[in-house]
Amino acid sequence: MQTRRQTLGLLTAAGLAPAFPAGAQPRFPDQPVRMIVPFAAGGPADIIARVLGNAMGSRLGQPVVVDSRSGAGGMVGVEAAARSRPDGLTAVLASTGAVVVLPQLMPRMAYDVGKDLAPVIHVLSVPQILVVSPKLGVRSVAELVALARRQPGKLSYGSAGNGSSLHLAGELFRIRTGIDIVHVPYRGAAPAVTDLLGGTIDMLLADVPVVIPHIRAGALPALAVTAEERLAALPDLPTMEQAGARGVISDTWYALFVPAGTPPDRVAVLHAAAAAALGEGEVRRSLSDQGGTVHGGPPEALAALVRAETAKWGEVIRAANIRID
Template sequence: MTLSRRAVFGLMAAAPGIALAQGFPAQPVRLVVPFPPGGPADLIGRLIARVMGERLGKAVVVENRSGAGGLVGIEAVARAAPDGHVIGLASSGVLAVQPHLTQQMPFDPQTELAPIGLVLSVPQILAVHPSVPANTVAELVALAKAQPGRLSYGSAGIGSSLHMAGELFKQRAGIDIVHVPYRGAAPAVTDALAGRIQILMADVPALLSHVRSGALRGLGVTSARRIEQLPDLPTMVEAGVPGMLSETFYGLVSAAGTPPERIALLHAAMVAALDDAETRAALASQGGMIVASTPQAFASAVVEGAARWGEVVRAGNIRLE
């Protein structure tokens, strides 16, 4: 899904002319991050906002608007004027999972949002509080089977990609652990560090420093291959949980109806941000895999993810409370 350099440069070369012709942006662009400050989505948003603003010639201002596993913030984007001045950093949880959880979905991600491009794909780390007597995934599974319903795991909210990763773990490992939803990843990490929840499966950026310091014990990673930042940490499949593959993707969206030429300009600014050496290094150091896809490839990823995670939702009989 990554763009060729020729395509990237073509878009970037065309962008200044588009801006001149359309007078866009006429004001600072609001980048809605639908999770609290301090979490992985917030980090990603702030990293790309700087260079996007430089490219657009107007500041890109991050606005944290959390709630309902990311739905509140992205609904605000869907309801905004379709002129490109309000964009959102939407996760796979909002775009591919939430539509399966309720019949009261406030908007349709596939018809009421305009994809700008995939930014990043991030696997999750399965970690436990040091007080948990499990040093491997196999030991944690055995402990959970011996104490069904006694261990709890946190997520960024019902229907978030972290919730789905935990549910997939439950289904693939055949265990009963209790889900504790939070308003974003950051408060879930806080409670995991305090031992108020025993298990946390969260994106690499949210847990990397805590696993490295020993504040939390990393047991496995949900990617197909081990990650460079924690080379000794096995994949979940290596650790004996077949089919345990999960990644959170993040992409930029605008309201449906945003003019294609403005989408092209925003996409070019996104690509410029992801081609910036400082930004790339910061994202890579946190375990993120830069994608920089076209809007069309992003739309396809949403459709594919919705089909996959819909199966997990149905198998777990999951509903928004």
């Protein structure tokens, strides 16, 4: 069970212990921590949460229980967290869409990220890979852009739905390259990949784990990754910048939040446990297997990320006139 000494040790490891007066060591409840995942069980977010939760639990001295609350692009689970008691026993592994994208698209939201959630730690970011239909006959971003310019309005790109991170990534690519391509929304990335393989659509920007098996099998030509650096899993694949599409940096990131009003000492304990977990080699390897980059950093860094991403994607939403019907 969690003891005062264990709790203080976690805080000391995170550089947070000096914030508490001598003799006033923070206490953390000896109860399971609930980590809400706002997506279906078995998906990438669920895998990330279980890897992180297991490692955090061993440091907290109590289990971290994953609670799947899927629906509405992640908003159902985030709302459940925002409405939970702010006692440090509930957290949510939220992603880009429900934190920075959907709040700018929905006319009414059940929660206000800035008022109802408190940042804990940035966990992982997963970039997208630009893949094209084998029938298209292009093998580079330059060839794709040239083809699109010769045939304005003729080429199509798929996404996981209107307003999804893949939709915004596609719009960012369209805007930065100045091409005219048509958006085709699907109910998830899987059916979009199926139609891409069949040649129904021409291109797709999809998260790494979704398309990497098809790339390795030679079924889908990969043109570039929307990251600042090349992927270790695909070292020959250029970044968008290297391929000539400047400013096309996009990823789906995952981060841990708690309800606003959670006592700072309990946020600190959760942060310290998560930070220690993310520094563990086996945890980093397991998360990297999801095709992303492991992060970390203090809550303030996550808050800054939310502000920067809100501004970035808000600009894309306005420029592309994206709306949810």
